[in-house]
Amino acid sequence: MSRQTRVAYAFLAPGLLLFAVYRLYPLLEGLRLSFTNARLGRASEQWIGFANYTRLLEDDRFHVSLWNTAFYTVASTLPILAVPLALALALNRGRLRTLLRSVFFFPFTLSVVTVGLAWLWLLDPVVGPFNYYLRRLGVPARSWLADPQTAMWTIILTTVWWVTGYYLVIYLAGLQDIPRDLYEAAALDGASGWRSFWAITLPLLRPVLLFVVVTHVIGSFQLFGQVFVLTGGGPGDATRTVVQHLYEAAFQNFFQFGAASAMAWVLFAVILAFSVLQFRLLRGHTEY
Amino acid sequence: MDTSDNVVERRSVSRRAFVAGAASVGVAAWARRGAAQPKATITYWNGLTGADGKVMDELIDRFTRETGIRIEQQRLPWADLYAKLQVAVPAGEGPDLALIHTVEVPHFASDGVLEAIDDATTAAKGFRGEDYLPATWQGGTFQGKRYSLPLDVPQHIMYLNVKVMKDAGLVGADGRPRVPGSRDELVTMAKRITKADTFGFAIGTVNPGRYTWGFHNLLWQNGANIYAADLKRAGVTDPAALEVAEFWEALPNQHKVAPPANTNCRDAFIAGRLGMWIAGSWNFSGLREAKVDFVAVPVPRLFKQAVVWAMPHQYSFPKPKGAADRARRDAAWAHVRWMTDNVAEWTLKAGQVSASRKAHADPRITGDPVLRALLAQAPNWQVGQPTPKWVAAENITRPVIEAIYTGQKPAKAAMEDLARQINALPD
Numbered sequence: 001m002s003r004q005t006r007v008a009y010a011f012l013a014p015g016l017l018l019f020a021v022y023r024l025y026p027l028l029e030g031l032r033l034s035f036t037n038a039r040l041g042r043a044s045e046q047w048i049g050f051a052n053y054t055r056l057l058e059d060d061r062f063h064v065s066l067w068n069t070a071f072y073t074v075a076s077t078l079p080i081l082a083v084p085l086a087l088a089l090a091l092n093r094g095r096l097r098t099l100l101r102s103v104f105f106f107p108f109t110l111s112v113v114t115v116g117l118a119w120l121w122l123l124d125p126v127v128g129p130f131n132y133y134l135r136r137l138g139v140p141a142r143s144w145l146a147d148p149q150t151a152m153w154t155i156i157l158t159t160v161w162w163v164t165g166y167y168l169v170i171y172l173a174g175l176q177d178i179p180r181d182l183y184e185a186a187a188l189d190g191a192s193g194w195r196s197f198w199a200i201t202l203p204l205l206r207p208v209l210l211f212v213v214v215t216h217v218i219g220s221f222q223l224f225g226q227v228f229v230l231t232g233g234g235p236g237d238a239t240r241t242v243v244q245h246l247y248e249a250a251f252q253n254f255f256q257f258g259a260a261s262a263m264a265w266v267l268f269a270v271i272l273a274f275s276v277l278q279f280r281l282l283r284g285h286t287e288y
Numbered sequence: 289m290d291t292s293d294n295v296v297e298r299r300s301v302s303r304r305a306f307v308a309g310a311a312s313v314g315v316a317a318w319a320r321r322g323a324a325q326p327k328a329t330i331t332y333w334n335g336l337t338g339a340d341g342k343v344m345d346e347l348i349d350r351f352t353r354e355t356g357i358r359i360e361q362q363r364l365p366w367a368d369l370y371a372k373l374q375v376a377v378p379a380g381e382g383p384d385l386a387l388i389h390t391v392e393v394p395h396f397a398s399d400g401v402l403e404a405i406d407d408a409t410t411a412a413k414g415f416r417g418e419d420y421l422p423a424t425w426q427g428g429t430f431q432g433k434r435y436s437l438p439l440d441v442p443q444h445i446m447y448l449n450v451k452v453m454k455d456a457g458l459v460g461a462d463g464r465p466r467v468p469g470s471r472d473e474l475v476t477m478a479k480r481i482t483k484a485d486t487f488g489f490a491i492g493t494v495n496p497g498r499y500t501w502g503f504h505n506l507l508w509q510n511g512a513n514i515y516a517a518d519l520k521r522a523g524v525t526d527p528a529a530l531e532v533a534e535f536w537e538a539l540p541n542q543h544k545v546a547p548p549a550n551t552n553c554r555d556a557f558i559a560g561r562l563g564m565w566i567a568g569s570w571n572f573s574g575l576r577e578a579k580v581d582f583v584a585v586p587v588p589r590l591f592k593q594a595v596v597w598a599m600p601h602q603y604s605f606p607k608p609k610g611a612a613d614r615a616r617r618d619a620a621w622a623h624v625r626w627m628t629d630n631v632a633e634w635t636l637k638a639g640q641v642s643a644s645r646k647a648h649a650d651p652r653i654t655g656d657p658v659l660r661a662l663l664a665q666a667p668n669w670q671v672g673q674p675t676p677k678w679v680a681a682e683n684i685t686r687p688v689i690e691a692i693y694t695g696q697k698p699a700k701a702a703m704e705d706l707a708r709q710i711n712a713l714p715d
Contacts, residue, residue: 135485251367
């Protein structure tokens with residue numbers, strides 16, 4: 001090993017050590033726990049093989065949670081991709097762009113609990129302003145978060161409102177990187193704005209789109225905060241997600257660390273599979 | 289420099305007197321050293337995150353001024369507090385004192401999180417069962433051993449919105465709202481109140497659909513419970529429990545008198561959109577602050593018996609990793625004793641009726657109409673079943689009763705599903 005390599009490792013060592021202690025060890029310990037009947041408070045734990053995993057096959061609520069999480073992920077991806085992109089295109093130039101960027105970014109500076117509580121009040125079926133104005137317009141009020149038909153869509157809507165500013169900034173950075181002369185050449189060739197968008201903007205934004213999709217999908221599979229505050233997984237189990245199910249098993253329903261660890265590893269496998277799939281589908285380069 | 293007198297004096301001191309004198313000087317010095325030492329500082333965890341937390345702060349300040357014992361509080365939402373206790377105590381990082389709910393006692397005791405309190409210690413500190421209301425005193429025990437001492441009794445009560453009731457013509461000649469005497473009467477009155485965005489009746493504070501404590505209250509009124517009497521199998525498929533579940537389903541769906549599942553009932557009551565409301569006693573000070581014209585009455589008998597849901601707060605001593613620090617443990621006991629002796633202040637300011645009977649005759653308490661109503665229903669208090677699985681079963685119950693309330697699942701199928709889940713809880 002050369003001196004340069006040794007120095008590099010020396011500099012990396014603190015980071016690697018922290019990674020090993022706070023990431024790798026809990027990950028592996030979680031894997032070990034998933035094969036035991038570990039429960040906080042139980043004097044000893046026993047090795048039970050794949051019992052926690054096979055139990056998940058029979059756990060209806062886990063299946064519902066998995067389905068809800070997948071639904072949220074798929075249903076929210078298009079608006080998460082499209083809304084910030086549309087705003088980024090609109091705010092890429094113009095006199096008020098700096099102000100408007102700040103305005104759109106503002107919701108993302110709020111914590112998920114703040115966002116959740118604010119929307120909870122706005123959407124309250126009896127005293128919330130949203131339903132009040134609907135009634136004034138002659139539209140019957142709805143219990144948006146307590147109706148299984150609308151609860152998940154409402155969570156998606158509030159999430160889009162919350163994170164749009166974040167993705168907007170990323171898109172804007174991507175748009176700034178696209179050489180202006182490409183648009184000028186396209187204009188000289190008589191290309192319309194729409195044609196330029198499809199032929200130049202979108203292909204050159206591909207790496208940014210990949211980043212947005214991958215991070216959003218990973219984040220979606222870990223959906224918890226919004227659901228916890230807005231619906232608690234309800235009505236019934238209509239918005240229950242995997243992470244909520246896991247959290248309840250681990251910290252509310254008897255501290256079943258073994259069972260919860262098995263859920264976490266199943267979730268990890270699903271996220272990994274989706275991420276690999278996305279990289280395969282979306283990778284590739286556009287050269288001009 | 290010696291004087292001759294001193295010399296004479298010194299000569300006159302016998303050996304025995306010298307030893308006695310030296311001993312007394314030593315004792316005095318030791319005593320002074322003890323007095324100069326600061327009193328213990330103890331850690332105290334609780335979940336008093338509402339207005340009652342400020343009252344606790346005031347009382348603790350007074351306690352510190354009077355005793356010299358300092359208390360470092362850690363205050364976090366109850367659910368987080370319990371998770372933290374479960375993790376921190378086995379690691380030796382628990383507090384000296386923790387305030388918990390009665391239903392948490394069985395599982396914490398069973399998991400070795402709480403220290404058992406022997407009868408001799410309880411008696412020596414001046415705590416006697418006969419000074420307390422039975423449901424609260426009994427709630428501090430698990431399998432014959434005591435693990436906690438009750439402080440107060442958060443419980444249900446029925447709030448009646450005077451304006452809403454008056455608008456519906458549901459007041460007597462004296463202007464006071466009528467009180468429903470039965471389930472049928474409640475529904476009839478609630479139907480008279482309900483119109484557009486105003487609802488007749490709700491049970492629960494911020495999310496009536498998943499308000500397990502309200503569901504428990506109705507179960508207990510009908511003689512049913514979450515677990516059967518043996519505490520081993522679920523009891524929620526009993527006919528009495530099914531009857532309650534059907535009533536739960538009917539309130540918003542068939543009778544259409546209850547607000548949607550995720551309504552903030554407290555805000556609706558304050559805004560004059562709710563007429564009759566069964567909810568926690570902890571809401572009444574907020575209603576007074578909001579200047580709502582309301583009357584509080586004991587929870588009416590809607591099923592077989594006029595049982596009232598209660599969940600006393602209990603003082604507990606989390607188990608230290610090694611031997612308990614004597615000074616800190618004594619200081620924790622001193623605080624429990626002090627709060628018990630000053631519990632009338634707590635009741636008056638925090639609005640929580642004390643578990644000990646001593647303060648119940650205080651004229652300041654009996655003179656308050658809400659506190660008087662709370663005390664009037666004391667014989668009907670009931671608490672959760674003494675099983676370590678109670679809290680887990682409660683968490684499982686929440687989405688199931690919401691599915692019933694929102695009409696997603698028929699009551700019978702939902703209760704069968706609930707029984708299956710409760711029976712599958714690990715030992």
